[in-house]
Amino acid sequence: DGGITQSPKYLFRKEGQNVTLSCEQNLNHDAMYWYRQDPGQGLRLIYYSQIVNDFQKGDIAEGYSVSREKKESFPLTVTSAQKNPTAFYLCASSIGTRGETQYFGPGTRLLVL
Amino acid sequence: GEDVEQSLFLSVREGDSSVINCTYTDSSSTYLYWYKQEPGAGLQLLTYIFSNMDMKQDQRLTVLLNKKDKHLSLRIADTQTGDSAIYFCAESGGGATNKLIFGTGTLLAVQP
Numbered sequence: 113d114g115g116i117t118q119s120p121k122y123l124f125r126k127e128g129q130n131v132t133l134s135c136e137q138n139l140n141h142d143a144m145y146w147y148r149q150d151p152g153q154g155l156r157l158i159y160y161s162q163i164v165n166d167f168q169k170g171d172i173a174e175g176y177s178v179s180r181e182k183k184e185s186f187p188l189t190v191t192s193a194q195k196n197p198t199a200f201y202l203c204a205s206s207i208g209t210r211g212e213t214q215y216f217g218p219g220t221r222l223l224v225l
Numbered sequence: 226g227e228d229v230e231q232s233l234f235l236s237v238r239e240g241d242s243s244v245i246n247c248t249y250t251d252s253s254s255t256y257l258y259w260y261k262q263e264p265g266a267g268l269q270l271l272t273y274i275f276s277n278m279d280m281k282q283d284q285r286l287t288v289l290l291n292k293k294d295k296h297l298s299l300r301i302a303d304t305q306t307g308d309s310a311i312y313f314c315a316e317s318g319g320g321a322t323n324k325l326i327f328g329t330g331t332l333l334a335v336q337p
Contacts, residue, residue, distance in 0.1 A: 154327030
């Protein structure tokens, strides 16, 4: 059963703590993306990766970090430098980056305690 | 810069047609997409249209693209209560990143 999985569904962060959100895909897609969604707003791109061991900053990368050690995995770390981390985080993947359709995971909701 | 705009809310009665509108600014967009988001869930791809097309039909969904006016619409025929969700329009930003530019989403409320 192919698709994109994200875990956990809900995540709580204490002040000053780093947390890592998981994203895994078994679609054999080369490209993966992280978006942030705030209430009443569209999605904004945090980071994207076109291929293993390579990634680029999106529009709102400050306070976040990523890694792409395996094709199927693209974890996102929300660092303590991100001052307003409460949001819904969505991971997506696509076959490539030449206009191919992006498919989304179910999302992780991050809340700050 | 690139921008995508949508109206925030649409209310229709069950069985009527819904039309959700979207305007965009990037004339180099290759593909334009419609995604559906149910409460607390990720985005589900509904349909997309290539920029050299002006219409695409897929069962109850009809997408119309007016490239001259940079206007995209999604028509849902025979709207059902299960269609209640937020609908996002998105354009591919072109270039090498395949970056999607999203609108703010339109909340569709279907009244029984």
